[in-house]
Amino acid sequence: MTVTSPKGFRAAGVAxxxxxxxxxxxxxxxxxxxxxxxxxxxxxxxxxxAPVLWTQQILKGRAVKAVVLNSGGANACTGPGGFQDTHAxxxxxxxxxxxxxxxxxAVCSTGxxxxxxxxxxxxxxxxxxxxxxxxxxxxxxxxxxxxxxTRPKIVEITGDGWTVGGMAKGAGMLAPAxxxxxxxxxxxxxxxxxxxxxxxxxxxxxxxxRVDSDxxxxxxxxxxxxxxxxxxxxxxxEELTAAVTQACHDLAQQLLADAEGHTKQIAIEVxxxxxxxxxxxxxxxxARNNLVKTALFGNDPNWGRILAAVGVTDAVYxxxxxNVAINDVWVCRNGAAAEDRSKVDLSGVKxxxxxxxxxxxxxxxxxxxxxxxxxxxxNSAYSS
Amino acid sequence: MTVTSPKGFRAAGVAxxxxxxxxxxxxxxxxxxxxxxxxxxxxxxxxxxAPVLWTQQILKGRAVKAVVLNSGGANACTGPGGFQDTHAxxxxxxxxxxxxxxxxxAVCSTGxxxxxxxxxxxxxxxxxxxxxxxxxxxxxxxxxxxxxxTRPKIVEITGDGWTVGGMAKGAGMLAPAxxxxxxxxxxxxxxxxxxxxxxxxxxxxxxxxRVDSDxxxxxxxxxxxxxxxxxxxxxxxEELTAAVTQACHDLAQQLLADAEGHTKQIAIEVxxxxxxxxxxxxxxxxARNNLVKTALFGNDPNWGRILAAVGVTDAVYxxxxxNVAINDVWVCRNGAAAEDRSKVDLSGVKxxxxxxxxxxxxxxxxxxxxxxxxxxxxNSAYSS
Numbered sequence: 001m002t003v004t005s006p007k008g009f010r011a012a013g014v015a016x017x018x019x020x021x022x023x024x025x026x027x028x029x030x031x032x033x034x035x036x037x038x039x040x041x042x043x044x045x046x047x048x049x050a051p052v053l054w055t056q057q058i059l060k061g062r063a064v065k066a067v068v069l070n071s072g073g074a075n076a077c078t079g080p081g082g083f084q085d086t087h088a089x090x091x092x093x094x095x096x097x098x099x100x101x102x103x104x105x106a107v108c109s110t111g112x113x114x115x116x117x118x119x120x121x122x123x124x125x126x127x128x129x130x131x132x133x134x135x136x137x138x139x140x141x142x143x144x145x146x147x148x149x150t151r152p153k154i155v156e157i158t159g160d161g162w163t164v165g166g167m168a169k170g171a172g173m174l175a176p177a178x179x180x181x182x183x184x185x186x187x188x189x190x191x192x193x194x195x196x197x198x199x200x201x202x203x204x205x206x207x208x209x210r211v212d213s214d215x216x217x218x219x220x221x222x223x224x225x226x227x228x229x230x231x232x233x234x235x236x237x238e239e240l241t242a243a244v245t246q247a248c249h250d251l252a253q254q255l256l257a258d259a260e261g262h263t264k265q266i267a268i269e270v271x272x273x274x275x276x277x278x279x280x281x282x283x284x285x286x287a288r289n290n291l292v293k294t295a296l297f298g299n300d301p302n303w304g305r306i307l308a309a310v311g312v313t314d315a316v317y318x319x320x321x322x323n324v325a326i327n328d329v330w331v332c333r334n335g336a337a338a339e340d341r342s343k344v345d346l347s348g349v350k351x352x353x354x355x356x357x358x359x360x361x362x363x364x365x366x367x368x369x370x371x372x373x374x375x376x377x378x379n380s381a382y383s384s
Numbered sequence: 385m386t387v388t389s390p391k392g393f394r395a396a397g398v399a400x401x402x403x404x405x406x407x408x409x410x411x412x413x414x415x416x417x418x419x420x421x422x423x424x425x426x427x428x429x430x431x432x433x434a435p436v437l438w439t440q441q442i443l444k445g446r447a448v449k450a451v452v453l454n455s456g457g458a459n460a461c462t463g464p465g466g467f468q469d470t471h472a473x474x475x476x477x478x479x480x481x482x483x484x485x486x487x488x489x490a491v492c493s494t495g496x497x498x499x500x501x502x503x504x505x506x507x508x509x510x511x512x513x514x515x516x517x518x519x520x521x522x523x524x525x526x527x528x529x530x531x532x533x534t535r536p537k538i539v540e541i542t543g544d545g546w547t548v549g550g551m552a553k554g555a556g557m558l559a560p561a562x563x564x565x566x567x568x569x570x571x572x573x574x575x576x577x578x579x580x581x582x583x584x585x586x587x588x589x590x591x592x593x594r595v596d597s598d599x600x601x602x603x604x605x606x607x608x609x610x611x612x613x614x615x616x617x618x619x620x621x622e623e624l625t626a627a628v629t630q631a632c633h634d635l636a637q638q639l640l641a642d643a644e645g646h647t648k649q650i651a652i653e654v655x656x657x658x659x660x661x662x663x664x665x666x667x668x669x670x671a672r673n674n675l676v677k678t679a680l681f682g683n684d685p686n687w688g689r690i691l692a693a694v695g696v697t698d699a700v701y702x703x704x705x706x707n708v709a710i711n712d713v714w715v716c717r718n719g720a721a722a723e724d725r726s727k728v729d730l731s732g733v734k735x736x737x738x739x740x741x742x743x744x745x746x747x748x749x750x751x752x753x754x755x756x757x758x759x760x761x762x763n764s765a766y767s768s
Contacts (some may be wrong), residue, residue, distance in 0.1 A: 047695030047703045047719070077691050079704065079720035113688025114721050216675045217696050219688075290674070290755075291600045291763055298764025304497025307461050308603050311431030319431045320463065335431070336463030337498050371674075373757050379675055380682025 001156030002138025005165035006188035008032050008228025012132035013140030016125020018072025018111075018118065024144035026125035027069040029184055030097060030133055035229030036104065038064035039196035041204045043221035049076030050083040051107040052220060054090065058103045062193035064226055065100040067184055068093050068129075069145050070122060071169070073111040076219040085117050092123050096130040108182045108222045110147055110169060142167035145182055148378060153254040157243045162189040162231040164243045168251040183208070183223040185247055190234035191227045199241040200225045207248035210280065211256055211367045212287040223248075256367050261374030264296050266351040267367050274316035274360035282355060283366030285309050293371035296351055301344035303331045306353065316359045323356035385540035386522025389549035390572035392416045392612025396516035397524030400509020402456025402495070402502065408528035410509035411453040413568055414481060414517055419613030420488065422448035423580035425588045427605035433460030434467040435491040436604060438474065442487045446577035448610055449484040451568055452477050452513075453529050454506060455553070457495040460603040469501050476507050480514040492566045492606045494531055494553060526551035529566055532762060537638040541627045546573040546615040548627045552635040567592070567607040569631055574618035575611045583625040584609045591632035594664065595640055595751045596671040607632075640751050645758030648680050650735040651751055658700035658744035666739060667750030669693050677755035680735055685728035687716045690737065700743040707740035 004011050009031055016026040040059045042052050058064070068089055075082050090105040109117070132140075142152035146169050153168040170181035185200075204223055225244060235243070256265050268286050273279035286292055289309040295302035303324045310322060324332035329344045331337070369375075388395050393415055400410040424443045426436050442448070452473060459466045474489040493501070516524075526536035530553050537552040554565035569584075588607055609628060619627070640649050652670050657663035670676055673693040679686035687708045694706060708716035713728045715721070753759075 045692060045695035046697075047691045047706075074688075077688050077716065077720055079718065082720070113686075113692060114716070116721075216673055216689075217692065219692050219695060289600055290759075294760050294763035297760065300764065302497075304458075304461050304603075305600075307431045308429060308497060308601065311429035311603060312601050313430075322431075332461065332498070334463060335461055336466070337461070337500075371760055373760050375674075376678050376681065376755055376757050376760055379678035380684065 001165065002142055002154045003029050003165045003167050003184055003186045004135050004138035005156045006163040006186045006228060008188050008230030009186045010133040010135055011137035011141040012129040012134065013137065013144030014125050014128045014132055017121040018070055024140060025070060025072045026122065026129055027141035027144040028126065028129040028133060029067040029141060031065050031226050031228050033228055035190065035227055036063040036065045037191060037193045037196055037227045038062060039193060039200045039225045041200055041223045043218055045217045045219050047077065047219050049074050049109060049220040050078060050086040051075055051109045052222060053083060054086045055106045055108065055222060058106060061103055063104050064106050064224065065104040066093055066097055067106040067108065067224060068126060069108040069182060071110050071145050071147050073109060073115060073117045074113045074220050075109040075117050076113040078114070078116050082116060085119055088119065089122060089126065092126055096126060106224055110145065110181050110220055113219060138165065138167065145169040148260055149258055151258060153251050155247045155250045157247045159189065159235055159239060159243050161233045162187065162235060164247045166247045166251055168255060170255045181218055181221055183251060185225040185244060187227050188229065188231040189227055189240060190229040190232065191240055195237055195240055196225050196227055198237060199244040202241050203245040203248040206245060207252040210365065211252045212284055256369065259369045260378045261372050262369035263372050264351050264370040265349055266296060266353065266369060267365055268353045268355065269363065269365045270355045270357060271363045272360060273357045273362040276362045276364050278315035278357065279362050279364035280366060281313050282310055282315050282357065283364055285313050287366050287368035290371055296346065297370040297372045299346040301326045301331055301341045301346060303341070306355065307332065307335065310355065315357060317357040321358040323358065325354040327352055385549065386526055386538045387413050387549045387551050387568055387570045388519050388522035389540045390547040390570045390612060392572050392614030393570045394517040394519055395521035395525040396513040396518065397521065397528030398509050398512045398516055401505040402454055408524060409454060409456045410506065410513055411525035411528040412510065412513040412517060413451040413525060415449050415610050415612050417612055419574065419611055420447040420449045421575060421577045421580055421611045422446060423577060423584045423609045425584055425607045427602050429601045429603050431461065431603050433458050433493060433604040434462060434470040435459055435493045436606060437467060438470045439490045439492065439606060442490060445487055447488050448490050448608065449488040450477055450481055451490040451492065451608060452510060453492040453566060455494050455529055455531050457493060457499055457501045458497045458604050459493040459501050460497040462500050466500060469503055472503065473506060473510065476510055480510060490608055494529065494565050494604055497603060522549065522551065529553040532644055534642055537635050539631045539634045541631045543573065543619055543623060543627050545617045546571065546619060548631045550631045550635055552639060554639045565602055565605055567635060569609040569628060571611050572613065572615035573611055573624060574613040574616065575624055579621055579624055580609050580611055582621060583628040586625050587629040587632040590629060591636040594749065595636045596668055640753065643753045644762045645756050646753035647756050648735050648754040649733055650680060650737065650753060651749055652737045652739065653747065653749045654739045654741060655747045656744060657741045657746040660746045660748050662699040662741065663746050663748035664750060665697050666694055666699050666741065667748055669697050670739070671750050671752035674755055680730065681754040681756045683730040685710045685715055685725045685730060690739065691716065691719065694739065699741060701741040705742040707742065709738040711736055
């Protein structure tokens, strides 16, 4: 159940010495075809890492035959030299693997911003990975892209004779416009680049885009979808989109469950909104509110802070028609206290908040985590 | 140096039993005239507490003869009953003080959202406060409006024969659109309501509006400016605006220095922006970024996170033309690493970040705090 589950893919994960711990830190995923169609979705941050700029550019060719990913360094805010490093990495991968040009090699990096990558180590890692490529290499690849993740995130969705596989990493900087840091999805379905693009955009919109762990948008977020066509089966657009969406949703929930220093996994379901956009805006505002997040860390069903967060948005609603439930206890009706808040049981890891805007019939769910001592600790100690 | 420094004002602070600790929790400020002009600025949150709705309404009359303020309960999200409580409080103040109608009594509340106020206690406190009113009561009033504040915030600015005095409270929910929770400013200058309004709006715009401690907007934020005219002196608009701005800036810095659980007071100066609005937008985005705030808590000059925050905005700039200094060390030039980050000394409480957008000649400074273990602790334990 990894990127190598679909036919036509091999992968590897090796230790290139980019992480001081000696852990796996370089992954290679290769599409052996027969097809090499691809689609990608990237961070909306205007400060984009070199590998994001590179991969956005090569995707215009709509063919990707290999993806090289490293942890241990984001190669973001590294100037023209950083871009040259990415270019050189792609060239080196192409030369080692053969049968492709650098323009068919996607590059992803994750780690600390602002420092150049140690290129001799990285290229030596590529050398090793290219020799280690195997059908069984998906697990090692998923492990090699981890940073503060405590476990690899992998997925497999089975279609009718075809498969979608995937891996992701990300435990912080899970952000409004794109929650993942890095994600590679593979499929042996036969699918053109347009079909892949449509499936991937729709999948991200309702999965990664709706996870907002800490409101911080990464410079490196990349989600790639590669199709080998090796199953010989061409699913309908609906089937493809459904499978890719399911894979993204599964991985997004794995990210949420492994977010830095969380103690709660919080689903914020906004119902009866005037539009789906309104529902997402309200859900995101609550998800990003530090006072809501700290209250939930303290097992405090503080619905007043939820209303204060809703009040910041331009969504359609009347303040005195808002209802809020926490774990199915309607603690607020018509903008004021209702059921006894002491009835709310917040002892579990999962929290479900329902916000009823009373303004229409649209719904959306945004997922987030609480704000804990451990979050502060991990993020104040990250680079030191 | 309090609200009673200017001529024509008396105040009191008493313990009405709203706080379980027995601390002062009810304040009364009375304008003895001869004038009773007033202006107010309120939270932009659409979920507004009952006292905000009340005070916004009575300010249309442009005359305020008394302000009653309570801590120990925000009277927000309390429905029609909560609004009736505010109305009854104003009526009671007017009846006890005489010489005014309820429509000349402003009401401010602060504390937990979503719970009704214990009215018998509150009105009994008003009774006591009305008897305790004194020229020397400004200190007690400032103490009575504190919630998680560790010290009262007071100010006095001296003009040429006239004075501006003030008090403020606020240690959390210091927010983008209005940072204060509650602030009452007084002056014995002769000034019409329009002049007060102009002075107060300009003062808030460059002071409270630019303090963003934790990005959370309150339901209760209120800043009032009352003029007694007792000095007999009418300053120019420029003089009045300058004095009120100085008073607001001073109080805003006191709020920042007493923000919940902070270890740093951070000034984010954005220079060479295309517009002042751009500078504020960029400053605020950095101020609200949890990864920047936790890095500074950990004494980590992590400029990459600053760039990632800038990248979220629509401000005019080119990513490869951004420069960043932390405490005057230019750690980033042209979007990449420059001076050695180990040169940055973050051992002090005050941190100065300079972000050069290289896009124009406008400047603005936004003030914030770091995100610490203590912030998480205080805000997860607030209502329990």
